[in-house]
Amino acid sequence: MSYLYLTILFPLIGFILLAAGRDKLSENIAAIIGVGSVGLSALFALIAGLEFVNSGSTAVVQHLWTWFSVGTLAPEVSLHLDGLSLLMTGMITGVGFLIHIFASWYMRGEDGYARFFSYFNLFVASMLVLVLGDNLALLFLGWEGVGLCSYLLIGFYYSNPDNGWAAIKAFTVTRVGDVFLLIALFLLYQQFGTLHTATIVANAHLVLAGNHSLAIWTALMLFLGAAGKSAQIPLQTWLADAMAGPTPVSALIHAATMVTAGVYLTCRTHTVFEMAPEVMQFISVTGAITLLVAGFAALVQTDIKRILAYSTMSQLGYMFMAVGAEAYQAGLFHMLAHAFFKALLFLSSGAVILACHHEQNIFKMGGLWKKIPFVFACFVVGGGALAAIPFLTVGFFSKDAILGEVYAHGMLANLPLYNSLYWVGVAGAFLTSIYTFRLIWVVFFGEEKTHAHEIKGVTYWGPLSILLVLSTGVGALLKAPVEKLLTSARIPAFEVPENVEVLVKGAEHTAVGVALVGLVIGVVLFAFAYGAVKAFAQTSLVAGIAHIWRNAFGFDALYNLVFVQPYLLIAKILGRDPIDSLWLVLPALVKGGNSFTSSRQTGSLREYASSMSLGIVVLLMILIVVQVVGK
Template sequence: MNLLFLTFVFPLLGFILLAGLRDQISEKLAAIIGVGSMALSALTALYVATDYLGQDTQGAYYHQILWTWMHIGSFAPSFGLQLDGLSLVMLGMITGVGFFIHLFASWYMRGEEGFARFFSYFNLFVASMLLLVLGDNLLVMFLGWEGVGLCSYLLIGFYFKNPDNGFAAIKAFTVTRVGDVLLLIGLFILFQQFGTLDIYEIIVRAPEVLTSGSPAVTWASLMLLGGAVGKSAQLPLQTWLADAMAGPTPVSALIHAATMVTAGVYLIARMHPVFQLAPDVLYFVGVIGAITLLMAGFAALVQSDIKRVLAYSTMSQLGYMFLALGAEAYQAAVFHMLTHAFFKALLFLSSGAVIIACHHEQNIFKMGGLRKTIPFVYVCFLVGGGALAALPFITVGFYSKDEILWQAWAAGHPELFWAGIVGAFLTSIYTFRLIWLVFHGEEKTHAHKIEGVTYWLPLGVLLVLSTCIGALLQHPVGHVLNNVLPEFVVNAAVAHDKHFVEYTAIGVALLGLIVGAVLFAFNYASVQKMANTSVGAGIAHIWRNAWGFDALYHLIFVKPYLMIARLLGRDPVDRIWGVFPVLVRAGNSVTTNRQTGSLRGYAAAIVIGAVILLMILIVIQVLGK
């Protein structure tokens, strides 16, 4: 386990090499460095995991201090790493799924300008995420947190020659910075309470130092939640995620599956002892997740861009994870995060294959009939879409999502359960719509065949993991997490409701697929007719624009900011100081104009001055008596 540091050092070295040599090396060498560094990281993670699980004290907390980061008075945070069950699951997910995304990217980005630059950012992204989940204190975690924010900006705006992509990158960076500021405030509160930012010490001492429901723990939890909703694109900081599709498709896969958006879920799960001392805030986490998953589900129903449909599905699935965290189903949330990484990476990489086959076309209404041209990608979409819709028994999404719904019900939160049920219904409809419009019907864009081992191998592995075979990880993952996250205990009074919950979830998922088939396969003309009515068009416009949050934020924040910027652009401070030279010049003008050389004028001025002084003296004398 002493090789743990190499898991993030390898991609960091890849970044340094590619950043320094990117204009001097070939695509092949850049791919070898970029993908090879991820392969070494994944192999090191596998070795570390094997060593960790082979120890007699399974579930122990392994701590590796690399150096003392800084020493300011009594504040001396280390630059160290930690390994326990939660960070081990995250480590495997990031390096494993991240490697296959890197491998696919070496095929997808072939011939693109800035190939080596792309992989340098990609490697730094993974290194930052690994630092985030392995950091032994909240300061190291925050360093990784800011690192993924920076890399998201660089990768979303990779095609920077298009101004819209630059604006999308700025938007993602700005919106997530709002959450980062809140997170930083939360860290200040925790340091004020504990005198340290060491994660393990805060977790152990939380019940002793913090009082349940006190202002300190409430505000600390709210600030941590602010950081989490920013990175995981939950209400009200969700607006950046759909625009993040401006980056290359492998970037979307990495952000949405294995890295950035999972950071918020990890943070709340890691700091759950603090959140449990603020039960109202913890329940609020679940409410935010429930509202977000519903809003994103409706928005996904009307999108025309293949990647934006998947983006809103990511937002929705993250909502399920937040819902689970709010219901204290921590292990279910982490397991769904893992399974989501499998099938969402599969879906995004498959969409990348579709985009390449269709000559970079992303509008699903301009596709159709692709199942004949790219049948393997069609199978990948069927399996990935089935997992997204939680198709019963044969897909991995069924085992993780339905566990969340059951534990939300068993925790005594039926409102969260029913929100999840409605969300599952919407997911089935928009998943069927996506697959039907892209792969069935009349061919609108002629697609060419695609091939290459770096294309089909990542898809093949992720396809297998997205089936019920991936569900075999549920028990090992639960076993590893038992010593880190509390196991959900079902109240005996509601234990008999499990079959009701299962049958409801299965029935709703299947009903959604049937409704989707009726609407888009057999009665699509009626759907189009409804969409062309004033009511239908209005609803579609609201959903397509994500319920108008962008317009609202533009009105509340952007316009006032621009107005202030224009005001300050004229530099009012300099203008105020400019008054003094004006007064001096005016005084100089008055005095110099009085220098006429006329003796009569000077004599008159002396007499007038003497009269004025005499009058002042008389007034003073009178007032003095």
């Protein structure tokens, strides 16, 4: 296990070489370095994983050096490999490697080819630091690293100012969450005297038991930090605009790296959250609201990538709803399943965009199933997994487990709130089926509106083929090994007693049934009654509702009114430096006094005599007043 650090070192070396070479490197050399470094990282992650399993799944810590030492705070640069970090490492390097291969095809001919892969490599290295670091200080370093890389990649096409603004927005909104996370780290260090993750997790029930309010604030700050990275309300506005970057960037952010960081953090520090049941409920409620808002937003989008972006936000809502119900293993397996089918969908959308000459409006496509049948098959499988088609797709085995365990938690803990959240999750599944079918039908069926050219190449269909297989029911074969890994990492499994197991199965079957009903309604609406749907959508009431949904319920406008405009007003005022202007009052008074006294120097004896007489009168009056007051 001494070479665990190589999983981070290879993509980091790739970043350095690509950043140093930049435009001097040919596309082939840049692709070899960029893809090869992540491939080597995936290989050593696999070797480390095999050794970990063969050694009995005992956690391993590899100390490299002491980062810094300030008083009693001396965080180490040490890597911690257990079942959870192995799951995350495998997902990051495995899915990330496939995305890198696809990107080597997708980005051909683009300016800044080597620069793109340098950012891509740094992104993977930063995410690996985040999940392998054995202390929260090192986790925060990786956390900030993925934030930086998201800014660089979202704004990759920087010649378009809109892309630059999208990058700034993503960076700024996630920084808000990072401030909350930093506050949480201060609170944890104050209470535990260390940022060592394993120590905090093991002793949370002892240290935080005596101060419930502090436990609530610490857990809340941790979750708000996670919400920023994982685009949960109220810090979700950056995610859809992140589609400004190249499509492989969207795949990497949404499937294998940045947005999963929040889910990882909450599961890694689950004992801290369990000391604050109110925050656990808040997490589930936030996830439920987010999945519902994102579902409505996805239903009316016209940009193929924005539809998938809102679907990511929705699926993350399911994961957090699971975390809040203590269904950690179900949430983490759905995270892995989501990495498979969301990478498949985003990369497939990239193929569609290239085939349609960089067109992203789904209503300018149509009839593509004949032109690119393999991509159509990928969309059908990926969309089926997103909608959790029973037994055939991996999404069925992950999402419905979440809904069943949320329902069971409500029964076992006697918390009606979770029963309500279960129905919100069912409603979200209903919406998912409708907007997924809408996406596939509009893009691949009907009249061809944009001529699509043929696309080919092993670096295009190879990654898609692997992700397609993993997104089917075959991917569900990983569920048992994943549960075993998570159990070895002391991530609790949700135990369903026999007396409620039948009810839980009924809840899962209900969710499946409602999702299938949504699929049927989608077929009826878009395949057979599309003309009526378009006419209905043009009515004033429906058009107004659709406008609200399309803008994700107006959070951007609200934040612009509440935060942006007041900030700009304050900046405008401070731009004139009011403090400096205040100090100018003194010289202005002196100057004014000088002007007044100078104007009195007229040379007229009559005026001087009058002034002296007036002065004497004033002095006499002052003396009289003083004497009267003194008596």
